[in-house]
Amino acid sequence: MSSITLRFLAEPSTVNFGGNVHGGTVMKWIDEAGYACASSWAKRYCVTVYVGGIRFHRPIRIGDLVEVEARIAYTGTSSMNIAVEVRSGDIKTGQLHTTTECLIVFVSVDASGKPVPVDPWQPLTPADVALAARAKAQLDASRATAH
Template sequence: MKLKMSFLAEPSDANYRGNVHGGKVMKWIDEVGYALSVQYAGKYCVTKFVDDIEFLEPIHIGDLVLLDAKITKVGKTSIRIHVNVSSENLIDKIKKQNCACDIVFVAIDEDGKKSKI
């Protein structure tokens, strides 16, 4: 199962050099992972683990940001998702690979306990 999200990087996402904050990128990764995990599990899911995010290239204000999320493993209560982040300067037509990581979500019940998927 896969999910794609795209949007434009806004000035409020960036630092004084015009580069998107790493924390903002991590938030986007968490959001696409959450959406895919809940879509698959049909239950509320929470982030358990994020594996090795290496920022390769900056994302700039006005770039089209593309997040591609794909489920790579499903356990009894958890879902591992690989997220790829890339961007494109729409004027110059320059595409960049920005970062990628794996993120694990756990399904939980109304009491906050792990729940079978």
């Protein structure tokens, strides 16, 4: 499966001092959706090795419907680059807005933690091609600044 969407209501237990969902909670949701997408693609356990470009656009309010969509953007030998978009809004209207987005890289590993190859993902639509190019450019940029 090259994408997955988690849907749920933002609960009061996730509130921060400002009265909105805590950013750390949103990051947890992002990691969970990314893991579900990566492990379903790899058909095995995967580990998070990179989270980058996280951007918080707007707050999530308690009681909002939340969608966390994770989709394969690019694959390497054993890695999967997952683009994650979080949307939220009033469940009564069904109108959702992008609240957060980022890129996560997962690596497929065996029982001893060694990387295991994954099937390559091929972008089929122009939107997929553009997403793959953005993911690769972001990773290349992060590697360039790491040295």
